[in-house]
Amino acid sequence: MTRCDKYLENLSAYLDGEMPDDSVKDIEEHLRECEKCSEELIILKTIISAMNELEEELPDGFEASLHKRLEEAAAKPDVKSKPGRVRLIAQIAAGFVVVVCLGFAIRAGFVGKGGNTAAPADDMYMSATQSIAEVKGFGAAGGASSAKRAVPEASGSADGAAYSDKPETEYFALTDSAVSDEKPFDSTMEIQKAQADKDVMITFSEDALSSKKEGQDTLVIITADDAESALEKIIEIETGINRNEQFSNVADLNKTLSAVNTGIVSGNRVEVKLLYSDNETWQQFLTEVQANFSEVQIESVPKSEDVEYIRVEIIEQ
């Protein structure tokens, strides 16, 4: 390596103003003395100045066609036009799909109508998938009251056999496209909308609420301004009330929390499903949730599938 090689190696960075001050002095001193290196500098300068001017104008119609595509992208979530409550439901559906795709903290527990027997794992999973389809369909139907009319054929039965004719394929189709499609997935858009609202929504599905009305679901949505602390609080509540290891939700909640912490879930929107073995623990949980979050709404919503829903909305302000 000659003395010049060292300088030649740094000429580019020197021209870009990316050399430390003391090196700059050294290079400039050398350039004054060395013809070869200063010629090299001129060549580089010439090329760079030509490169600087390579920028070309936007093609005709670029902005117009971009505008069209942006409008399409903005319209895609199709949640803006709906009233607040329905919009929220649409977001929940979308959020849940993504949670499922990421593959963490999904746990669905459905206890038979009598509240005494837990469904087998497969059925539990299937019922979870159905609930998604249900929520999705519900949101799309345009609201709580219209949803009831839109799906009059839904029965109140919660038995295992009724699960088989539910639109689980719709759910899987959604999952597939979310995973494999490189184009932004519609649901992602919806989630981003939710993120913009800086809300946290946590939904719970529970089938064992004997106190709820016939043909009605109850859906729980917690809305808070910080996913992490909301989750921590829920873990705290859960740890305090659910002593039945078989039905403990803590492990799943912790997984969700770490997913939030590590940024696997970006934004402040998280959904988890919790399992309760009996109505008593569920009611306890609900009481604690109401005591710990500033605003809680619990509503009965029309039943649209055979999986029953509990919906709670909590907003921290």
Add this chain to the structure above:
Amino acid sequence: MDSAEKNLIELSAKGNVEAFETLIKTHQKKVYNIALRMTKDPEDAQELAQDALVRAFTAIKKFRGESSFSTWLYRITINVCTDFLRKRNKAVVVSLEQGAAGNENGSPVQIPEKNPGPDELAEKNQLKEMVKQAMDMLSAEHRQVLILRDLMDLTYKDIARTLNVNEGTIKSRINRARDALKHIIVEREELFKDYVVKLNRKGGNS
């Protein structure tokens, strides 16, 4: 980030197309030029630049302001273009790589002849054309850093961030890329030498 830009980002995050269009007003041409230099095809470039801008629009809620908005946008553009190039006929990419490598080994690289113009402007345009063609012969990796440095005017730090490699790597990569570019041009272009001589006489090296 100034408050106007911040405001536009917030509005864009809420789905406001007009706000986003204002936000990208000064960047979209650069986005297009990144795509154009990377793909070398105006039609592909338009499509990819718009893909990148739409992607930025739908993902803007994830923009946390850790880098400048433009750096973030260029990174999306580079990613979109890189994905595209990877998928596109690999043979094309390979032959280009060979072209650049071949040049480094001293084998001839064909640069189409242009009639030298009588005046300086024509010479300058010709030089630009030469540089552009030489750029197209570089490897994708070299082209990428030079686009970011010499067309986008990013600092080494921002280029490192955009490409997710360390600054030292960027420094040597830019150096090698310019060296490769220079070899393509200088070794066979009399015009270029003339131009440099002229520059020299005028004291263009000051």
